[in-house]
Amino acid sequence: MTEGARERGKARRREAILRAAYQLFAERGFEATTIADIADRAEVSARTVTLYFPTKLDLATSHLAEFTDRLSQALNDRAPGTSTLEALERWLRADLAETTCPSELDTLWEAMLDRNPQLRAVANSRLAEAIQEGARIFAAERGDAPDDFAPRMVAAAAAAVVSELYLRPTETHLEAAMAFLAAGITTLPPGQRP
Numbered sequence: 001m002t003e004g005a006r007e008r009g010k011a012r013r014r015e016a017i018l019r020a021a022y023q024l025f026a027e028r029g030f031e032a033t034t035i036a037d038i039a040d041r042a043e044v045s046a047r048t049v050t051l052y053f054p055t056k057l058d059l060a061t062s063h064l065a066e067f068t069d070r071l072s073q074a075l076n077d078r079a080p081g082t083s084t085l086e087a088l089e090r091w092l093r094a095d096l097a098e099t100t101c102p103s104e105l106d107t108l109w110e111a112m113l114d115r116n117p118q119l120r121a122v123a124n125s126r127l128a129e130a131i132q133e134g135a136r137i138f139a140a141e142r143g144d145a146p147d148d149f150a151p152r153m154v155a156a157a158a159a160a161v162v163s164e165l166y167l168r169p170t171e172t173h174l175e176a177a178m179a180f181l182a183a184g185i186t187t188l189p190p191g192q193r194p
Contacts, residue, residue, distance in 0.1 A: 021059040022108035068130040150188040
């Protein structure tokens with residue numbers, strides 16, 4: 001078996017495990033679903049499930065973790081001279097181009113969160129961490145402290161914009177969202193650069 005075939009096989013197993021977990025969490029609830037249930041639905045062993053995802057919570061938050069990791073990498077790895085807002089827009093354009101409509105996993109993720117308020121609370125907490133990371137990056141660009149008003153406002157607005165764009169991924173909405181963020185940034189007092 002070639003390396004590429006092995007990697008594709010791993011990716012298929014991983015997605016089957018996630019799909020099975022999200023279906024079961026939406027149908028039965030997070031607490032009532034066991035790793036064995038997920039393994040059975042995904043047609044893999046329980047050991048395989050835990051090799052990919054050590055805990056049920058890792059499974060439940062994997063979709064959001066992947067999303068926030070991709071976004072954080074795009075912001076942190078931006079080219080010199082590229083603003084945080086420009087990096088965000090480039091990343092959104094590329095990511096949304098691949099996601100013209102919600103995937104089955106996206107739909108299952110939302111159903112799982114609707115059924116399990118405790119998971120929605122965990123997701124919101126993880127999203128808050130991502131917002132703080134965005135605030136830190138924007139603050140460094142402006143010369144502000146990450147907990148200053150301007151970076152927190154921009155990060156919170158950007159998080160809301162990103163959420164809405166994934167519900168309505170059109171070029172028109174992307175243009176409007178980026179114009180909204182850019183206009184908001186121009187109204188903020190200047191950074192506190194030394």
